[in-house]
Structure formats: structure tokens, C-alpha cells
Amino acid sequence: MSDLSNLRIWREHDLKGLMPWYLAVADNRAPAKFRIAGRVPVAVALDAPEEALWVELEARMPQFLDLWNSIRGGRGELPAGLAVPVNLVDLCREIAYRMLAHCNFCRYDCQVDRSEGARLGTCKLAADSRVSTYFHHRGEELVYRGTTGSGTIFFTSCNRRCAFCQNGDISTDKDNGRPVSARTLATMAWLLRMEGCHNINWVGGEVTIHLHTIVDAISQLEDLSPTRDDLAAALPGKADYHFGFPLNPRFAQYRGAFNALMLWNSNFFMSAPAMKLLRILMDVWLPDFKFGPGRCAPLLSKTPFYWETVTENLKLIHDWGEDFTIRHLVMPNHVECCTAPVLKWVAEHMPDAPVNIMDQYHPDNFCDPGHAKFNEKYRDLARRATREEIRQAFRYGKELGIRFESLSYEKNSTGLRL
Template sequence: MKLSISELKLRADKLYELLESCTLCPRNCRVNRFTSKDGACRTGVKPIVSSFGPHFGEESFLVGVGGSGTIFFTNCNLSCVFCQNWTISQMHEGEEIEVKDLASIMLKLQRMNCHNINLVSPTHQVPMIVEAIIYALESGLRIPIVYNCGGYESIQTLKLLEGVIDIYMPDFKYGDDEKALKYSKVTNYTTIAKSSLEEMFRQVGPLKIEHGIATRGVFVRHLVMPNDASSSERVLELIASVSVEIPVNIMAQYYPAFKAHNHPEISRRITHDELTRALKKARELGLKIVS
């Protein structure tokens, strides 16, 4: 964290202003979130949290010995038909809390010896998160902040997070806009995800790992889907076009969750060959593969 408390407060104020006619993410719903929850994320101006705790299933450089201090935020700015956390992202599973309670969660995770605060699906709750970080910093928060998102981000919002976020961990879900619209209900995904990644990389640079633990930087996750529903090779080309210094975790754990069975082409797990093709393409492009 490089910003002073006074600068952080200014950033939080600017982020809250975006909620008056919400343009916090690229959906640009223009809903007044101080009076309505009718936007795509169905969220007002208070944090909504599903669960929190040390997580040992993340990348090794996030987990370390003490785990990654994950906070799962309820709702999402994507509507993925195959979401593995659909009860949280689309069925509103969680509790609306006060901002100071969110700060207390961050401090509790630090006391539990977590190596970082891992904000899962934070995009639609950024103002409240930044305000909570202020309270937490004033009470001794010192571990890195991880922004664990779906890659569909507003450059305006990301610029207000410069100096706040230590590690960006976006998904890059699709290399084809038609597939993004079909499976996640968002438009112009590839251009937006690439621009977002460029801004993240500008802010924090390549991933830095000290004593086995990530301290700063950006890396990308990509979930390989059956029948190339994610256009994996194009995704990897787009990542490499930003920088081959950006590590990528090519994930094989897809399974047909939530409404995926309504789409026959994604109603099965991936094959070994499908994963192998993606890994081969990443190596050909000179990308570092992490896990």
C-alpha cells in the first residue's frame, strides 16, 4: 500500500460517487445504488459477504503456510451459466454487513496468519472495500491486497485502485465476444478484458515473489472449457500481446455446474487433449505457466 489515508479517503469518495448513476463496471447500468438494487449486480451501498477464511486451494504463492485470506463477496457483475459458486454469485447467498465489519474481517484474517487479503468477486463492491481498507489500515492491516476478479473491469475504476491493490488476479475467460455473451451475458468482453489487463500490468508490473509468497504484480487465470468454448488459444495470444511477463494459470477444473447442462457443448468436463493444446500454446507464446 503506497497511498496515505487522506488520499485513500479521496479515492473512496470518488468511487462512491460512481454509485449515484452506477458506472463502476463496464455494464454501466446507471442505477442509483443509494436507492436501488436493480442493477445487474443487485447490490446497494453496503458490503455483502458470503464467507471468509484461510483458503488453501489457491496458487501456492498465495497460500504459503498460513493460507490466502479469502473474502467471498455476494453477487457478481458477470452471469456465467457454468459458475461453480452460483449460489453466491447469482442466488444472493450472503449477509449484508457494515463497512467496519468488513474491516474487522480483514484484520481477523491477518491475525489468523493469512499471507494476504484475497477479495473474491470484488468489482461491484469496490467503494465499500476501499473504505473498509482505510479502517483496517488505521488498525494495523499490513498484508497485501489481492483483487480476484472476472476480468470485466472499468478502466475508470481500476485507475482509482492504483496504489490500493498489491496483486491483481483477473480471469481472462474468453477470446471470443459471442461466447462471452452466450455464457456470461456480457458484451465486448475480449477488448475490455485486454484493456483491463493492460491497466493492471501498468500499475503493478510482473508478479513478484519473495520467500515463496507473492507480494506484488499481476497474473492471470484461464479456465479451459470443453469444445473450446473459451477460445483458449486466442485468450493466450491476447495475454501475451500485453506482456509475456504476465504468468498464467491454465486451469483444468471445469465441470458443468449451475445451468451448463442447458448447453450440450459445455455439459461435460474437458479432455486431456483440450488441456494439452492450451498448455502447448502458452509455451509457444513464451508465457510462464503457474499453479
């Protein structure tokens, strides 16, 4: 077992036995899903109409799921050799680019042609994806940062407008960072994994709006061998470049080919078609579930359809038997309207789901009274959550039987426990 699997946190009562696929792929005891999907051939020309591509994807899903389930159940093995010539990952890549031309990556369903960029949707992006920075993240939950860090790639821009955004420098400035090609993105992921990161953590801003570039990058990973030019393109954005982490294929191989666990770290506002692609490519999910079903999402993040979209996507990954943990940020003055209904919904629909009830809210972006952008209408959010508010959130978690203690207490900045 690796250092990650040996962490004591996996023996805590609320995490014991959970996330076996995550650990198996992180440890290279199992192939990542993208490698399994690479063994599933498709029988459609990739220049066929988009509708035909979707029909083929639906037709191949049972084969993919059978193979995945047999491997994760210990009954089957990844077929020998490299990916087959035209496979399910190639199909996902092609579909993602078709979607870009009438963008429906997220629930906004803007239907703008981002490949042309003449009209932009809510995220204000054309086809380019920009990476703000990437590095071994030592600040994620212990189950993700482990001993060597979470290989985190931060994309710029977002499809939501949270007034208090805790990553406002990245999410609100769409021109932050540098544009990256899919090949450069693949090289970034390759570097992080070869340096020993437990996972490739796709995050923003918001990642969904970069779906095409991410799927394309993943499609290049299995046999990627970065050239000097690839490295020259990727390295300038690497925040921990000067640490000089050695590259070691032992960290990044399953049966002789590149292997890396894919982590979708997202606001979970994806569209149903995007979820279909991600099901094939993501090994573990890290959804953010912030607002209750009332007016808080439209008022504080200008997001309609919030509750129904996020809960629907959460139900999907739960029904699909995926590994995931949920994040909920406790916001000042929002324990009753947001924290309580969020935790109640989790308890009712997926009581086994681990939840990180986060206490690190700080006033930022339009809610920071010390900043020129501060807007008086967000005065209620212009402070940290009180100790009593955090305690009340934990009390709700406890009363509802939520699995929150291990994830929340080790990350807890206030040091509060119940």
C-alpha cells in the first residue's frame, strides 16, 4: 500500500471502506477510467453528425461500464496493449468539440458557438482555455493532498458570480493566467503525476467551461511523451517549479503505460450531456454544494436553477456508484437557509456521502469591506462565520448522521469540534 492508502484517516469510522476506486487508481493498482475507455472501440466515423456520435456513445456505455465494473470488482483486467485506434475517449473528445460549437457544457445552455467566439455565453469564454497556475496542492482535504500533494490545475473564469468568491482573482478575471493548448495541458498533468501527485485535480474558477480542452488533454495522456518544446510550454505556469521534484515513472504507471487519477473539482453546474462524458473520464468527484433551495443562489451568485441542477448531478454520481466527497462552505448568516437544507438533503438522499463542512469562509471579492469592490448589499457576508455558526453547522451534521467529522476536523481552521 502507498503512503496515501496508509493514512490513518481511512481508518476513521466515517471514512472506513469508502472510496476504494479512488485509492486503487491513485496507487496505480488499477487503471484510470480513461485507460479503460481507451480499450472500448467505437464504430462510428468521428466526422459523423453529432447526433450519431451520441447514439454511438450510448451504445458503447454498457461495454465500458461492464469492463470498469469487472476491473473494480477484481473480476477482470485491462486488456493488454495500448488503447485501440478509435475508442470511447476519442469519441468523448469529438463530442466535446461539437458541443463547444453550440455550447451546452453547463446548465446555462447558452447555445453560442464558442469555437468562433463571435458570441459569448455567461462564462464569457470563446474556445481558449487559460491556466492560472498548477502545482502540488498541500491545502486540499487530507484524502486528496495525501503525502505528496494533489496535482491541481487552476483554470481561469467561471460560469457563476458568487459575490464572496474565495478565488476571485482567478474566477473573475478571465484573462488571468496563460492560454494553454490541450497538449500543454496534458503535459502539465503528466508532470504532476510523474512527480508523484496522487491525483490530477481539475479546478477553477470553474472547470466545466473548459470541458473540451480537458477531454482533449486526457485523450492524449496514455502514450504522451513530452518533447522539449512541450515542457517549455508547460513549465512557466508551474508554481512549484523551483522545488525540482524528480520525475519517476513508478508514480505514474499501470502495466507499462501512463496512469493518473482524474478528479473533477467543480461547482457541479454541469449539463446532462457534460455529465455523460465525465462519467467516462473521471475517477473521483469533488462537488461543491453551497446554497439552499431558496433565493440565496440567485441573490448571491446570480445563478438560476442552482438547487435542481446540483442535486440532480449529485444524484447521478451517487446512482452511478462513483467515489466522491462533498464540500459545503458555512457562510455567515446562512446556516439556516443554506447549511441546514444542504445537510438535510444529503442525509435524505445519500447518507453515506462524506461531507467536508468548511469553516474557512472569509469576506472576499464584493463582500470584503476593505476592498474597493465592496458592495454594501452584501454586508451580511462581510465577516467570517462565528464559532457558534460553525458549531451549529456541525450540530446539524451530527444530528443528521452526516459523515463529516474526519474530513472537516482535520481541515478546520477554527479548531472547533463537537
